[in-house]
Amino acid sequence: xxxxxxxxxxxxxxxxxxxxxxxxxxxxxxxxxxxxxxxxxxxxxxxxxxxxxxxxxxxxxxxxxxxxxxxxxxxxxxxxxxxxxxxxxxxxxxxxxxxxxxxxxxxxxxxxxxxxxxxxxxxxxxxxxxxxxxxxxxxxxxxxxxxxxxxxxxxxxxxxxxxxxxxxxxxxxxxxxxxxxxxxxxxxxxxxxxxx
Amino acid sequence: xxxxxxxxxxxxxxxxxxxxxxxxxxxxxxxxxxxxxxxxxxxxxxxxxxxxxxxxxxxxxxxxxxxxxxxxxxxxxxxxxxxxxxxxxxxxxxxxxxxxxxxxxxxxxxxxxxxxxxxxxxxxxxxxxxxxxxxxxxxxxxxxxxxxxxxxxxxxxxxxxxxxxxxxxxxxxxxxxxxxxxxxxxxxxxxxxxxxxxxxxxxxxxxxxxxxxxxxxxxxxxxxxxxxxxxxxxxxxxxxxxxxxxxxxxxxxxxxxxxxxxxxxxxxxxxxxxxxxxxxxxxxxxxxxxxxxxxxxxxxxxxxxxxxxxxxxxxxxxxxxxxxxxxxxxxxxxxxxxxxxxxxxxxxxxxxxxxxxxxxxxxxxxxxxxxxxxxxxxxxxxxxxxxxxxxxxxxxxxxxxxxxxxxxxxxxxxxxxxxxxxxxxxxxxxxxxxxxxxxxxxxxxxxxxxxxxxxxxxxxxxxxxxxxx
Numbered sequence: 001x002x003x004x005x006x007x008x009x010x011x012x013x014x015x016x017x018x019x020x021x022x023x024x025x026x027x028x029x030x031x032x033x034x035x036x037x038x039x040x041x042x043x044x045x046x047x048x049x050x051x052x053x054x055x056x057x058x059x060x061x062x063x064x065x066x067x068x069x070x071x072x073x074x075x076x077x078x079x080x081x082x083x084x085x086x087x088x089x090x091x092x093x094x095x096x097x098x099x100x101x102x103x104x105x106x107x108x109x110x111x112x113x114x115x116x117x118x119x120x121x122x123x124x125x126x127x128x129x130x131x132x133x134x135x136x137x138x139x140x141x142x143x144x145x146x147x148x149x150x151x152x153x154x155x156x157x158x159x160x161x162x163x164x165x166x167x168x169x170x171x172x173x174x175x176x177x178x179x180x181x182x183x184x185x186x187x188x189x190x191x192x193x194x195x196x
Numbered sequence: 197x198x199x200x201x202x203x204x205x206x207x208x209x210x211x212x213x214x215x216x217x218x219x220x221x222x223x224x225x226x227x228x229x230x231x232x233x234x235x236x237x238x239x240x241x242x243x244x245x246x247x248x249x250x251x252x253x254x255x256x257x258x259x260x261x262x263x264x265x266x267x268x269x270x271x272x273x274x275x276x277x278x279x280x281x282x283x284x285x286x287x288x289x290x291x292x293x294x295x296x297x298x299x300x301x302x303x304x305x306x307x308x309x310x311x312x313x314x315x316x317x318x319x320x321x322x323x324x325x326x327x328x329x330x331x332x333x334x335x336x337x338x339x340x341x342x343x344x345x346x347x348x349x350x351x352x353x354x355x356x357x358x359x360x361x362x363x364x365x366x367x368x369x370x371x372x373x374x375x376x377x378x379x380x381x382x383x384x385x386x387x388x389x390x391x392x393x394x395x396x397x398x399x400x401x402x403x404x405x406x407x408x409x410x411x412x413x414x415x416x417x418x419x420x421x422x423x424x425x426x427x428x429x430x431x432x433x434x435x436x437x438x439x440x441x442x443x444x445x446x447x448x449x450x451x452x453x454x455x456x457x458x459x460x461x462x463x464x465x466x467x468x469x470x471x472x473x474x475x476x477x478x479x480x481x482x483x484x485x486x487x488x489x490x491x492x493x494x495x496x497x498x499x500x501x502x503x504x505x506x507x508x509x510x511x512x513x514x515x516x517x518x519x520x521x522x523x524x525x526x527x528x529x530x531x532x533x534x535x536x537x538x539x540x541x542x543x544x545x546x547x548x549x550x551x552x553x554x555x556x557x558x559x560x561x562x563x564x565x566x567x568x569x570x571x572x573x574x575x576x577x578x579x580x581x582x583x584x585x586x587x588x589x590x591x592x593x594x595x596x597x598x599x600x601x602x603x604x605x606x607x608x609x610x611x612x613x614x615x616x617x618x619x620x621x622x623x624x625x626x627x628x629x630x631x632x633x634x635x636x637x638x639x640x641x642x643x644x645x646x647x648x649x650x651x652x653x654x655x656x657x658x659x660x661x662x663x664x665x
């Protein structure tokens with residue numbers, strides 16, 4: 001599949017603070033009763049954006065000053081738990097283009113990369129500074145430079161990390177592996193013949 | 197220099213190096229279910245692709261099936277659409293489906309081993325993070341997302357980077373009333389919920405070798421709760437004994453040939469590991485979680501820690517957990533009233549779990565007002581429980597005995613918590629909202645501890661309740 005390279009993500013950001021934000025929180029399982037990913041964006045963080053009675057909790061995503069944000073900022077171990085691709089699908093379908101966090105659970109990271117949703121890892125102090133800046137100045141433009149693995153926002157600028165194969169995939173527009181996998185089908189068949 | 201099982205299996209299944217530097221890995225067996233596969237089949241149709249090796253994919257239905265009544269159409273029209281979609285996809289693409297009428301339906305991670313589809317030395321993938329369960333047989337098993345389900349359907353391969361391997365050695369003897377579930381909850385509590393990121397966990401040592409295959413499955417199952425995508429145990433004679441004669445295992449001469457291969461896949465004695473951690477089984481006691489991630493656990497005789505006692509990195513999560521759970525630091529969980537007891541899930545709904553708990557439930561009654569449900573992991577487990585009279589013991593004790601499925605492990609079917617109910621649960625995740633109610637509270641523990649909580653109506657030390665010595 002030929003895809004556009006993703007070299008930079010620029011936009012306003014919204015802090016979703018906390019560690020270990022799991023995929024059940026990103027999209028509760030009961031909203032996965034579906035056969036397509038359509039419409040999942042509306043259930044992003046559903047149970048923490050609403051009380052059980054359906055009242056808004058004024059979650060950052062629903063606060064006016066963060067309206068239209070395209071970059072999510074969170075804490076450690078973001079996306080832990082279930083392997084559901086519904087989680088990054090919901091994030092993408094809610095309009096987000098990248099996530100900056102302390103680190104990421106492995107399956108979530110892979111699922112996100114395949115969808116072209118870059119997930120970059122920042123040091124705790126940098127993340128903290130960025131979060132504070134965005135809370136104070138929500139209109140600040142944040143830029144993630146995937147080539148140089150750098151985040152800049154206002155006067156802030158700090159390095160981030162990303163698994164080399166993911167970075168390579170995003171920069172070259174090969175983050176969805178299907179075309180490369182299909183190209184090797186003859187080799188796959190050869191190997192398969194020798195494997196139980 | 198010796199190799200680990202992980203590297204032996206990886207090398208044997210590597211097809212090619214991909215342009216981004218990752219490896220194209222062949223997947224010997226692909227397991228699918230109704231939640232994470234429909235979109236993948238949709239993508240195949242959009243791309244005009246077929247399933248490359250339909251005989252290597254097996255399907256079942258588990259997450260959304262009601263466990264009380266199985267009459268179709270299901271009352272939940274969305275769930276009904278999902279089972280119908282899976283039927284259609286399996287029929288269109290030639291995939292074996294262990295459907296409800298087959299008598300072989302169940303939780304995908306219980307069905308695979310039960311049918312002998314899960315075998316040593318293979319690679320397995322499934323769109324479910326608890327796929328690590330299959331590592332109990334010495335397979336390398338990955339939980340994957342839906343786009344990768346598509347990749348495996350279309351090519352029987354996926355793009356991956358190799359993992360590091362951490363050996364987790366458990367030695368010494370487990371005390372009475374301490375189970376595999378306690379070992380893994382203790383490991384997660386000690387190494388952290390993201391301690392395993394980037395690693396495959398090899399569970400080894402005399403304690404692990406002494407466990408039954410089903411107990412090993414419980415341990416491997418929760419690798420992902422410790423951040424490790426893959427967990428495995430080196431196969432041994434117990435593994436082969438467990439598999440012998442199962443429907444999809446090789447027979448006759450093929451069995452002998454398979455055994456020869458399987459005996460070679462274990463990690464070499466001089467294998468080099470990226471990390472080694474050692475645990476003493478004798479120090480582990482029955483464990484219960486108090487928080488909102490599976491690493492927030494304590495021994496039954498311990499008090500809930502105050503955030504200040506914990507490492508800095510764990511404090512904010514602990515504060516959030518105390519608030520959500522409405523518990524206080526310093527409080528003991530023993531004596532905490534519960535409303536629901538859930539006995540089931542891919543972690544603990546195998547035959548041995550029911551056999552063990554039935555020894556203690558016989559002649560006892562679930563405490564008044566407690567909603568207790570027991571959900572066998574598969575129709576196969578259910579059938580044997582019926583033959584052994586185990587269902588009767590659970591029913592007479594006051595458990596609601598259900599049909600096979602994921603049930604109350606996650607809120608995708610009618611079995612859900614209501615409001616802020618507290619559930620003593622043999623499942624694997626205590627995340628906020630996991631059991632279907634956004635404010636529901638989950639306490640993870642071993643199945644025998646769930647049985648003890650059910651009969652006393654509160655979190656209890658099963659060793660005392662059942663006089664386990």
